[in-house]
Amino acid sequence: xxxxxxxxxxxxxxxxxxxxxxxxxxTQRMTLRAFDLRAREATTVLADLRVAQQxxxxxxxxxxxxxxKVASLHESMTGTLAALRQSPVSGEAxxxxxxxxxxxxxxxxxxxxxxxxxTGDEKLMAADVIFSTAKLAxxxxxxxxxxxxxxxxxxxxxAEAALRKKExxxxxxxxxxxxxxxxxxxxxxxxxxxxxxxxxxxxxPTRAAASVPTTAVPAKAPKAAPAAPRAQALETSVATRHAxxxxxxxxxxxxxxxVRDAEEMTRLLGRAATLMDASGVVxxxxxxxxxxxxxxxxxxxxxxxxxxxxxxxxxADNAAAxxxxxxxxxxxxxxxxxxxxxxxxxxxxxxxxxxxxSAEIQGGGEASESVQALSTIVAAHLATMLxxxxxxxxxxxxxxxxxxxxxxx
Numbered sequence: 001x002x003x004x005x006x007x008x009x010x011x012x013x014x015x016x017x018x019x020x021x022x023x024x025x026x027t028q029r030m031t032l033r034a035f036d037l038r039a040r041e042a043t044t045v046l047a048d049l050r051v052a053q054q055x056x057x058x059x060x061x062x063x064x065x066x067x068x069k070v071a072s073l074h075e076s077m078t079g080t081l082a083a084l085r086q087s088p089v090s091g092e093a094x095x096x097x098x099x100x101x102x103x104x105x106x107x108x109x110x111x112x113x114x115x116x117x118x119t120g121d122e123k124l125m126a127a128d129v130i131f132s133t134a135k136l137a138x139x140x141x142x143x144x145x146x147x148x149x150x151x152x153x154x155x156x157x158x159a160e161a162a163l164r165k166k167e168x169x170x171x172x173x174x175x176x177x178x179x180x181x182x183x184x185x186x187x188x189x190x191x192x193x194x195x196x197x198x199x200x201x202x203x204x205p206t207r208a209a210a211s212v213p214t215t216a217v218p219a220k221a222p223k224a225a226p227a228a229p230r231a232q233a234l235e236t237s238v239a240t241r242h243a244x245x246x247x248x249x250x251x252x253x254x255x256x257x258x259v260r261d262a263e264e265m266t267r268l269l270g271r272a273a274t275l276m277d278a279s280g281v282v283x284x285x286x287x288x289x290x291x292x293x294x295x296x297x298x299x300x301x302x303x304x305x306x307x308x309x310x311x312x313x314x315x316a317d318n319a320a321a322x323x324x325x326x327x328x329x330x331x332x333x334x335x336x337x338x339x340x341x342x343x344x345x346x347x348x349x350x351x352x353x354x355x356x357x358s359a360e361i362q363g364g365g366e367a368s369e370s371v372q373a374l375s376t377i378v379a380a381h382l383a384t385m386l387x388x389x390x391x392x393x394x395x396x397x398x399x400x401x402x403x404x405x406x407x408x409x
Contacts (some may be wrong), residue, residue, distance in 0.1 A: 003181045003184060003185055004181075006177075006181070007177065007178050007181045010173075010174045010177045010178070011174050011178060013170075013174070014170045014171055014173065014174035015174075017166075017167070017170045018167050018170060018171065021163050021166060021167050022167075024163060025160055025163055025164075028156055028159060028160065029156070029160075031087065032152060032153065032156045034087065035084065035087045035089070035149070035152050036149060036152075036153070038080055038083055038084050038087070039084060039145050039146070039148065039149040040149075041080055042077060042080045042081060042084065042100075042145050043142055043145055043146070045073055045076055045077045045080060046077065046138050046141055046142050046145075047138075047142075048073055049070060049073040049074060049077060049107070049138060050134070050135060050138040052066050052069045052070045052073060053066075053070050053111060053114065053130055053134055054130055054131070056114060056115075056118055056126060056130060057118075057123050057126055057127040057130060063118060067115060070111060071111075074104070074107070074108055074111065077104055078101075078104060078105075081097060081100055081101050081104060081145075082101075084097055084145075084148070085097050085098075085101070089148065089151075089152055089155075090151055090152055090154075090155035092147075092148075092151040092155075093147075093148040093149075093151040093152040093155065094148075096144045096145070096147040096148035096151060097144070097145070097148045099144045100141050100144035100145050100148065103137055103140050103141040103144060104141050106137055107134060107137040107138060107141065110129060110133050110134045110137060111134065113129060114126045114129050114130055114134065117129065245275075245370050245374075248275055249275070249373075249374055249377055252268065252271055252272060252275065252377075252378070253377060253381060255268055255271075256268055256378075256381040256382075256385070257381070259385060262297060265297055265385075266297055266298075266299055269281045269283070269297060269298070269299035270299045270300075272299075272374065272375075272378045273299050273300060273359065275374055276343075276359055276361060276365065276371045276374055276375060277361060277362050277363060277365050277371070278300070278359040278360055278361050278362070279300050279340070279360050279361075279362055280298065280299065280300030280301055280359070280360045281298065281299045281300060281357065281358070281359045281360075282295055282297075282298040282301065282306075282309070282357075282358045282359075283295070283296045283297040283298065283347075283355065283357055283382060283386070284296065284312065284320055284324070284355050284356045284357070284358065285347075285354060285355040285386060285389065285390050285391055286314075286324060286353070286354050286355050286390060287311075287390060287391055287392060288390050288391070288392055290314065291313065291314050292311045292312060292313050292314055293311060293312040293313075293314070293320055293321065293324055293355065293356060294311045294391045295309040295311075296355075296386075296389075296391070300360075312324075319331075319332050319342060319344040319358070320344050320356045320358055322344075323344040323345065323346045323353075323356045324346065324353055324355065324356050325353075326346075327346045327348055327352070327353040328346065329343065329344065329345050329346065329372060329375070329376065330343070330344040331343060331366055331367070331372070332344075332366065333364075333366060333367065334361075334364050334366065340360055340361060340362055341360075341361045341364060341365070341366035341367075342358060342359065342360050342361060342366060343358070343359045343361055343366050343371065343372060343375050344356050344357070344358045344359075345357045345359075345372075345375040345376050345378070345379040346379065347379045347382050347383045347386065348379070348380070348383055349383045349384075354383065354386065354390060355382070355386065355390075356379075357375060357378060357379045357382060359375055
């Protein structure tokens with residue numbers, strides 16, 4: 001009921017807003033229609049005013065008739081412009097109307113000068129003023145009125161578009177709220193899972209029946225046993241596996257801190273490969289110039305296989321080069337019936353990536369988060385141990401190292 005009442009309020013508010021907005025749009029349209037009508041009337045009056053003034057110097061026309069006519073039209077034009085300025089107009093339309101008022105006032109001054117010429121029997125001068133200065137003033141006033149009319153139309157269109165946008169937002173909000181309420185009120189079926197509870201005790205039916213006391217209290221129908229014991233067992237099993245993996249990773253990290261020579265390092269790589277279920281592990285170190293990776297130590301590959309491994313250029317299109325360039329772990333997924341998967345963890349030191357640890361994973365374990373975390377831990381320990389053991393590039397002369405330092409590398 002609360003949701004229904006809220007929906008009715010939202011829809012009612014949206015409907016009231018739409019009603020008010022439509023009324024406002026109708027009012028604006030009526031105002032624009034009245035403004036447009038007055039502007040067209042003003043244009044017509046200007047045309048009549050121009051023709052009446054030109055009759056001053058026309059043959060067969062009486063000046064006594066046309067002079068009062070021009071004065072009446074000029075007064076009517078002034079009143080029409082005043083009415084237009086009182087209507088709700090935009091800023092550009094208001095400026096255009098102000099210019100039209102000034103132009104009409106200037107036409108009045110021109111008309112008085114023309115009358116002075118006619119009174120002084122200088123019709124040629126009067127005709128020159130009428131067909132040049134007065135005609136130009138009337139044309140300017142008509143153009144300014146038309147500019148105001150177009151500006152008012154444009155402003156009205158923009159205002160109506162803004163109101164239509166508000167209407168769409170209000171209607172969309174009300175509809176979205178109604179749809180949300182409908183989804184919230186949709187009934188959902190209840191699913192009850194009944195699973196047998198298995199315990200470590202076996203009770204025979206005969207003993208169970210004999211042990212039940214026959215009292216006068218009737219026994220109620222047993223409810224379905226909750227599945228909490230099974231869930232707890234699953235959680236305990238997962239927690240146990242995580243604890244075992246964490247303990248193995250901690251032991252491996254401790255032993256990495258005690259490494260003295262390359263032989264111990266190789267044995268630790270074998271332990272890490274066993275934990276990751278990897279058939280082979282290779283340590284790649286970047287050269288001093290950072291242009292290529294050189295294989296340094298390996299597990300799962302013989303000494304001859306390690307010696308035949310080529311150096312990998314930094315720009316090569318493989319996972320080891322990509323890990324060396326980006327400093328991010330690269331995962332190569334296994335393909336059915338094809339090559340096994342692989343992980344390449346970057347060896348990150350304080351000055352950047354100095355190498356990579358590649359492991360060929362069996363059984364699709366490259367997607368396991370625990371295997372990825374273990375490879376990252378091993379790579380982190382290798383970074384502290386191998387930071388000063390980067391090999392020289394093939395083009396550089398190789399320094400002669402002491403036997404003990406070479407063994408440590």
